[in-house]
Amino acid sequence: MNHIVLSKRENVGYITLNRAPANAYNLDLMTELHQAVVDMNADSSVGALVVNSQSEKFFCAGADIKEFQTNDTATNQKLVDMARRTTAALEQSDKVVIAQVSGHALGGGLELIMACDLRFAAKGNYLLGLPEIKLGLIPGNGGSQRLVRLVGLAKALEFLATGDSFSVNTATEMGLINQLVEKDQLDQFTFEYAKKIADGPLLAVTATKKALRQGVELTLEEGLALEQKLVNELYDTKDAAEGFNAFIDKRPAVFQGQ
Template sequence: MPSDLVSYSVKKRVAYLTFNRPPANAYNLEFMTCFREAVQKADAAKDVGAVIINSSSPKFFCAGADIKEFQSNDTASNQLMVDQANATTQAMEASGKIFIAQIEGHALGGGLEIALACDIRFAAKGSYKLGLPEIKLGLIPGNGGTQRLVRVVGVSRALEILSTGDAFNADQATQWGIINRLTDTDQLEKACFEFAQTIANGPALAVAATKRAVRQGSELSLTAGLHLEKELCAPLYDSHDAKEGFLAFVEKRSPIFKGE
């Protein structure tokens, strides 16, 4: 598949997966296949410690599925694309690496679903819109929107957003907890990269364990979650990075982690 639809680059242990399908990054099967391959590449790369998903367009993060293609395709073809999209977002969540959405333009439908599948979301201030408008097409979100949104904003707010399909702005998204950090547009790239680099240079085994503990643990009872945390924590004591962390603390210096 042509990689220019979703370009892949690495800067100081931070991978960038950049959407590049003008004008709105509306995705089809070809785009989503490229995206999944990029996610898998970043997950497997030893020189990558964190991943940023962004856009080459200042106006659009991603407008979701290409409606014109969706309308012209048969149901089986559309389902294949939806299955690929679901596999991609699930791969992001299953990865031991932190995925960060860098948003400075419209994130609608499947575009917002991709952002919701990221672990953290940074966004620029602006008048662009976010939303899940599928109800206005007689549909519901098909790439995890109903399930991930409710885990971020709660049942009542999720039903308000999903049942109306109305768009909202970045300020509202921040107030509701959808956006973690909101910055001026000219500061977004720097803020996102610096955050990602901090994670990328951290103890990779502990980061992966933390992500699994939070994501998997949030689906469990407290008792089961505490058991999972204990299971994940115990092996870390014998890791190089934990020993280095303790030593660096005693020696009053910054630790040098190796991800092992």
């Protein structure tokens, strides 16, 4: 049975976690997930990407602790390495990646969400958190580094030092979740946002993601140089010409990603 389901809705791609009951990941699931991200990134018909879950209650409960406990160290290291490769692939994708969350996201599950570019969530009583310290560990798939960049030092330390979980409302208040909507509206809300991106000038969208993802790690001077390089590469594109022409003609632009 495949643990990952791939699908498309128009020009929006979907990667759906599907390992009942809680999407706890093992090496097979993480390997499938990594390949799914690679395949979707290579698919020119996909303009934006959504990562979601088949489960009603869980986005992802993190690593399968039972398997982790019984595996030898070398096997567990393969799992951790693949999880790191997968989060990096999400982060480095040319496409904007949206996590669509409506259930518990703990440990490695939250790390997956944080590797996405945007996080849209349903209102509800489920929890998020990085509980690794309760096992005598710290997050190993980028959890500490991504959390501190998303919510700041004080908030990140507050939750990492105890491993306590927090509500989706708290996650929204501290900026971890971008949009919090009614559960029955989440699918359509996420699709409409992703569709808006997918219909846009994809070369410019990719450049925007690079400018922000890379620029935040640079000095202002270096970031400005990066921005200049990226925008210079867009001036002669067909999409830029279409954008200017559509503006002058007072009509909607029709972009081709070229």
